Amino acid sequence: MAVKTIANAQVQVTDDGYLEDMNQWNEDIAKEIAKELGIELTDKHFEVINYLREKTKAGEGLTIRKVGKSGVVDIKELYKLFPKGPLKFSSKIAGIPKPTSCI
Amino acid sequence: MKNLLILGAGTAGTMMLNKLYKELDKEEWKVTIVDQYKTHYYQPGFLFIPFGVYKKEDVTKPKYDFFPAGAEVIFSPIDKIVGEENKVYLEGGKVLNYDFLIIATGTQTRPSETTGLKDKLWYKDIFDFYTIDGALALHKRFKDFKGGNLVMCIAELPYKCPVAPIEFVCLAEAYFTKRGIRDKVNITYVTLMSGAFTKPVASKMLGELLEEKNIKVVPDFYLEHVDNENKKIVSYDEREIPFDILTIVPVNMGSDMIERSGLGDDMNYVKTNKYTLQSDQFENIFVIGDAANLPTSKAGSVAHFAGEILMENILAAMEGRELPAKFDGHANCYIETGYGKGALIDFNYITEPLPGTFPLPGIGPFGLLKNTKMNHYGKILFRWIYWHILVKGKELPIEADMTMAGKQRV
Ligand SMILES: Cc1cc2nc3c(=O)[nH]c(=O)nc-3n(C[C@H](O)[C@H](O)[C@H](O)COP(=O)(O)OP(=O)(O)OC[C@H]3O[C@@H](n4cnc5c(N)ncnc54)[C@H](O)[C@@H]3O)c2cc1C
Numbered sequence: 001m002a003v004k005t006i007a008n009a010q011v012q013v014t015d016d017g018y019l020e021d022m023n024q025w026n027e028d029i030a031k032e033i034a035k036e037l038g039i040e041l042t043d044k045h046f047e048v049i050n051y052l053r054e055k056t057k058a059g060e061g062l063t064i065r066k067v068g069k070s071g072v073v074d075i076k077e078l079y080k081l082f083p084k085g086p087l088k089f090s091s092k093i094a095g096i097p098k099p100t101s102c103i
Numbered sequence: 104m105k106n107l108l109i110l111g112a113g114t115a116g117t118m119m120l121n122k123l124y125k126e127l128d129k130e131e132w133k134v135t136i137v138d139q140y141k142t143h144y145y146q147p148g149f150l151f152i153p154f155g156v157y158k159k160e161d162v163t164k165p166k167y168d169f170f171p172a173g174a175e176v177i178f179s180p181i182d183k184i185v186g187e188e189n190k191v192y193l194e195g196g197k198v199l200n201y202d203f204l205i206i207a208t209g210t211q212t213r214p215s216e217t218t219g220l221k222d223k224l225w226y227k228d229i230f231d232f233y234t235i236d237g238a239l240a241l242h243k244r245f246k247d248f249k250g251g252n253l254v255m256c257i258a259e260l261p262y263k264c265p266v267a268p269i270e271f272v273c274l275a276e277a278y279f280t281k282r283g284i285r286d287k288v289n290i291t292y293v294t295l296m297s298g299a300f301t302k303p304v305a306s307k308m309l310g311e312l313l314e315e316k317n318i319k320v321v322p323d324f325y326l327e328h329v330d331n332e333n334k335k336i337v338s339y340d341e342r343e344i345p346f347d348i349l350t351i352v353p354v355n356m357g358s359d360m361i362e363r364s365g366l367g368d369d370m371n372y373v374k375t376n377k378y379t380l381q382s383d384q385f386e387n388i389f390v391i392g393d394a395a396n397l398p399t400s401k402a403g404s405v406a407h408f409a410g411e412i413l414m415e416n417i418l419a420a421m422e423g424r425e426l427p428a429k430f431d432g433h434a435n436c437y438i439e440t441g442y443g444k445g446a447l448i449d450f451n452y453i454t455e456p457l458p459g460t461f462p463l464p465g466i467g468p469f470g471l472l473k474n475t476k477m478n479h480y481g482k483i484l485f486r487w488i489y490w491h492i493l494v495k496g497k498e499l500p501i502e503a504d505m506t507m508a509g510k511q512r513v
Contacts, residue, residue: 064295064325065259066369075327079340084323086339088297100301100398 007032018091018098022056025095034093037085041093045081047072049094056096062087063099104133108191108201110181110360112138114146114494115392115406116207117169121496122414124171135175135199137191141166144235145489147403150267150439152238153245154278159235161486169494181208184364186385203387203417206366206373208358210263210393210401216354217258219329228334229349232271233263244348245278250287251347256336257294258326259354261370263393263401266448268292268352269299269309270439276316277441293321293336293344302455305448312440312474355401357394372396377452378429380413381420389417399432399452407493408433437485445479 004013007028012020017033019025030049034041041049051072055062064087068075075086082089087099107123109116120136127134148162170176180194184204191199212233214221220229230241255272272292279285292299292313298306299313299320313320327339335343357371366373366384374383375395382388391413393401408430415428432452439445448456492499 063260069369075325075339079325083340086325 014098016098019095022053022095022097025053029095030093037089037093039082039089039093042081044073044077045090045093048078048081048090052090052094052096056094062091105131105202106200107132107134107203107205108199109134109136109205109207110184110191111207111209111392111394112136112166112170112176113143113207113209113392114403114489115209115394115410116205117143117166117494118406118410118496119205119207119391119413120174121169121171121494122410123417124174125496126414126418129173133175135177136170137177137179137181137193137199138166139178139180141178143169143494145486146233147264147267147489148486149232149235149238150270150274152235153230153232153241153271154274155242159239162235164490181358181360182363183360184366184388186364186366186382186388189387201387203421204385204389205413205417206361206382206388206390206394207392207406208360208394210355210357210372212353213356214351214353216356217326217328219331220258220351220353222329223331224329224334224349228347229329229351231351231353233267233352241348241350248288248348250284252289252291252345253348253350254291254293254336254344254346255350256324256326256344257296257352260295261401262352262355264436265300265400265402266436266438268294269313271350272313272318273316273441274439276318290318291321291344292318293324293326295323295325297322302450305450305456308446309438312446316441361394368396370396377432379416379426380409380430381416381426387420389413389420397430397432400434400436402434402436403489403493404435405433407499408435410496437479439479440474443479444474446474 002013003010009029011024011029014020031041051070052062064075064078067073067078073081078086091099109120116136120134124134143164143166145162148157151157182192182194184191189201191201193199212231214231226240230244231237232241253275255268257268272290275290279288299309300306310320321344324338324342327337329336334347335345336349337343357367357373359371361367361371361373366382368374373390373394373396375390375397376383377397380389380391382390391409392406399405412428412430416426419426434451435449437445437447450456
């Protein structure tokens with residue numbers, strides 16, 4: 001665990017850069033993390049991010065398949081919005097924990 | 104008389120039937136089990152069929168062989184569970200009442216969930232080895248395979264026996280070497296995970312093992328469709344991999360019956376308390392085996408360890424006591440790596456697979472995350488243990504809770 005300054009805010013992050021506490025998140029933090037990943041956030045990105053945060057708050061696990069069935073985006077779009085990391089990058093930007101695949 | 108009803112007579116359901124039948128007072132309890140099929144398959148054996156190591160008869164027995172005399176057995180598809188009424192409806196309308204219910208309906212492959220998978224090339228050049236038919240068809244196809252691209256692809260998470268596809272490519276490597284055509288076969292392991300396996304330490308070890316065997320790993324590949332015309336698999340981010348033979352782990356899902364009963368998540372796995380194995384929705388419903396949405400492997404070994412916990416808890420619930428036992432997610436998998444060798448991984452909800460040795464009293468130790476002959480014998484021995492001990496609900500010399508003895512922290 002480390003403290004990092006993102007968009008002028010002091011936040012706690014994990015070794016691979018995910019926020020420790022999703023309540024420390026705000027839109028400016030999202031934009032700056034996205035920039036580091038080479039992504040410019042649009043309204044569509046924020047729709048996905050808000051969906052991810054809602055589900056996480058409700059204690060639900062997330063998979064690419066589930067996001068694809070959410071009605072917010074389909075899987076192809078999700079890949080276009082967050083190239084190379086449809087769930088990992090979107091989760092990082094949304095300030096929620098790194099997705100785990102349980103097997 | 105009170106009714107204990109078990110749904111599904113596969114590995115977990117049959118095991119629980121045997122365990123509980125011994126324990127319960129027959130004057131007080133009637134025990135019933137329901138399944139749609141009469142044949143019990145030793146599913147871990149499917150892996151060896153394509154290579155001619157096992158034949159159909161090595162992995163097949165009548166389910167009747169494993170039921171205790173006196174238990175009521177019904178062969179019928181199950182339509183749905185109505186938890187509020189403590190009733191199970193069978194297809195055709197028959198209704199069963201229960202006081203306690205155990206769901207053990209497992210998980211099934213769903214090739215139709217992926218566009219182009221169950222199409223022209225299905226069982227011609229595209230095979231799953233997760234079903235008896237797929238494994239037998241692949242055995243035939245391998246016999247006259249002269250070389251080309253063999254692609255192993257995992258379509259979705261979670262799937263049962265997470266190490267099976269790794270074992271499959273290792274066995275294929277050894278098989279084609281033995282046939283003298285290894286230099287003509289390119290083997291590619293395609294996964295939607297970020298490495299050969301999920302958990303970091305095991306992923307690194309298994310990744311290195313595959314590299315050593317000249318098996319190419321393509322990570323982060325999420326299958327969108329199969330192009331039958333051009334014999335390619337295509338991912339959502341539009342990457343393409345050509346194949347001559349495609350072996351696939353199709354999307355795995357729980358029974359539609361679970362969905363109709365309103366008890367499942369979006370993959371039809373029953374929402375289950377990961378410690379007590381009780382349904383999140385009904386206190387008199389318990390869940391075991393692949394059917395549960397537990398965050399651990401879907402494997403026979405997990406069902407075995409969970410069985411001891413379930414037994415303690417359901418007996419307590421029947422007597423109105425608090426549930427005493429907590430499952431830790433213990434999984435223990437042999438990984439067949441070819442040339443008569445194998446590796447072993449042992450882990451739970453919290454501890455990822457670590458290197459070291461696994462202390463099996465009287466037989467072990469087995470090397471954890473190491474490639475040894477002893478581990479291979481463990482796998483071969485497992486078939487005997489499966490038919491004679493595991494499914495019959497007898498005790499094995501392994502503790503339900505994972506032990507840190509012998510493991511090296513890294
Ligand atoms: C290729 C392969 C290799 C494997 N290797 C290993 C290994 O090395 N080690 C290991 O531990 N595990 C291994 N496994 C996994 C292991 O076989 C399963 O985890 C185990 O069988 C799960 O038991 P279960 O009782 O939950 O499900 P199953 O044994 O699949 O039983 C479910 C039963 O429910 C019945 N059913 C489902 N729906 C209905 C319905 N609606 N109506 C009526 N009946 C229904 C089915 O007919 C079936 O009999 C392997 C699996 C495969 C496919």
